[in-house]
Amino acid sequence: MPTNKTKQIFAVTSGIALLLIVELFSRLPDANSLNDWCTTPYAFNYHFGMHSRFLMGSIFQWLLSPISLHRLYLFILLSTLILIGLFAYFYAKTITAATDKATIGITYWTILLMASPASIAFLFYWGNYGRMDLYLIGILFIALSIADKRHLNNMIPALLLIGMAVHQVFLFTYCAVILGVLLYECYRSQFHRGDVIRLISGIVIAATAFLYFQFGTSPLYYESAGGVVEILNQQSNIPVNEKMIEYEYFKSLSEHMDAFVKVDLKDRVIRGIIVLILMMPINIFIWRFWHNTAKLHITYRLLSLTPLAILPAFILTIDWGRWFAAVYIAAFSLIAYLFKRKDPVAEIYFEKLSEWIQKQPLLAFGVLVYFVALNKFEAAAILNYATHIHLFLQKIF
Numbered sequence: 001m002p003t004n005k006t007k008q009i010f011a012v013t014s015g016i017a018l019l020l021i022v023e024l025f026s027r028l029p030d031a032n033s034l035n036d037w038c039t040t041p042y043a044f045n046y047h048f049g050m051h052s053r054f055l056m057g058s059i060f061q062w063l064l065s066p067i068s069l070h071r072l073y074l075f076i077l078l079s080t081l082i083l084i085g086l087f088a089y090f091y092a093k094t095i096t097a098a099t100d101k102a103t104i105g106i107t108y109w110t111i112l113l114m115a116s117p118a119s120i121a122f123l124f125y126w127g128n129y130g131r132m133d134l135y136l137i138g139i140l141f142i143a144l145s146i147a148d149k150r151h152l153n154n155m156i157p158a159l160l161l162i163g164m165a166v167h168q169v170f171l172f173t174y175c176a177v178i179l180g181v182l183l184y185e186c187y188r189s190q191f192h193r194g195d196v197i198r199l200i201s202g203i204v205i206a207a208t209a210f211l212y213f214q215f216g217t218s219p220l221y222y223e224s225a226g227g228v229v230e231i232l233n234q235q236s237n238i239p240v241n242e243k244m245i246e247y248e249y250f251k252s253l254s255e256h257m258d259a260f261v262k263v264d265l266k267d268r269v270i271r272g273i274i275v276l277i278l279m280m281p282i283n284i285f286i287w288r289f290w291h292n293t294a295k296l297h298i299t300y301r302l303l304s305l306t307p308l309a310i311l312p313a314f315i316l317t318i319d320w321g322r323w324f325a326a327v328y329i330a331a332f333s334l335i336a337y338l339f340k341r342k343d344p345v346a347e348i349y350f351e352k353l354s355e356w357i358q359k360q361p362l363l364a365f366g367v368l369v370y371f372v373a374l375n376k377f378e379a380a381a382i383l384n385y386a387t388h389i390h391l392f393l394q395k396i397f
Helices: 004-027 036-043 054-064 069-096 103-115 133-146 152-166 175-188 193-216 225-235 242-249 253-261 265-278 280-291 298-316 320-340 344-359 361-374 384-396
Strands: none
Touching: 004 069, 004 103, 036 054, 036 069, 036 242, 054 069, 054 152, 069 103, 069 133, 069 320, 103 280, 103 320, 103 344, 103 361, 133 152, 133 175, 133 320, 152 175, 152 193, 175 193, 175 298, 175 320, 225 242, 242 253, 253 298, 265 280, 265 320, 265 384, 280 320, 280 344, 280 361, 298 320, 320 344, 344 361
16 A cells, blocks of 8 residues: 555656646647757667767667657657656655655745746757757656665666767766765765765766767768768658768867857857846855855865856857756756755755745745746757847847
């Protein structure tokens, strides 16, 4: 018979998942309008060589061969529903771990993330539907769900390897937070040998895998991106982007920088600054949490810096919307993990947050409405609201 605790976790998980599923189907793109930058990796498999981004295509083709756009659409949809389940379960476990004094605070924290532009719903719109971020975030929540589970947490180094095989940008997005959680578990256990070995092995595996997939893989066995596209078009009707293939597998990093990163860089920086201003209420929430740890063990200082591991992605690519989403998902989830582990700083913080919400319910509700109005992060377009503000400022000045 399920216990009351189990029933409570199931109920909260179902509630969170239901809200996200409703949002998913309200945003779900048509199969024929998918972004070919997102669908291209699924057309590849390891017959083309050992490259990053080929893992999910290999799994997709193994499960649903012969492949087609319709089958890919269903595969991405199923993967998205699994991600929703993982997100809902992690935050349900976090909420149900709360004391009466902190329940309102941690519940609000969860709803705030879901309402914000950084909600996992940023993956539901056509431009991000099927992005490899889908699987990287899934790995994050699997790791956060098992990091405090004896024996199961030994799987985390393997999860880091899988994440790097999905996409090497994992090193800069969610990998650092997972390693941060392993560091925190070392701190809690007073650096017990098993926890230290787990952390060190995770660092070594992640670094080695990144170096291999970024610099150690052999070139594709074709003379040009056009030849690859011709082969891929013969095997299915999945849209593939020749430019994406060319700059990912046939061009150098400097050529990539010239063609993408240096173009409209000034505008991108301005919009990025606007995003940070628009996200100020959340920035304050996060800052206040880490400010409370300033005089504690250096572990907390290192944890507070883990979301900043994303900086190389901002420098080397143009999909700033995805990276902003990664920063906030990582920051929210790391703090939620500390609360789930009953960290004293986290417990006090969410008790105080509960008190603030009870004293200022209209303001707390207004913050949620404000972030819902901002909509969700995109990719290279970053955030539509920030774009409109930038264009408005250009007309004035």
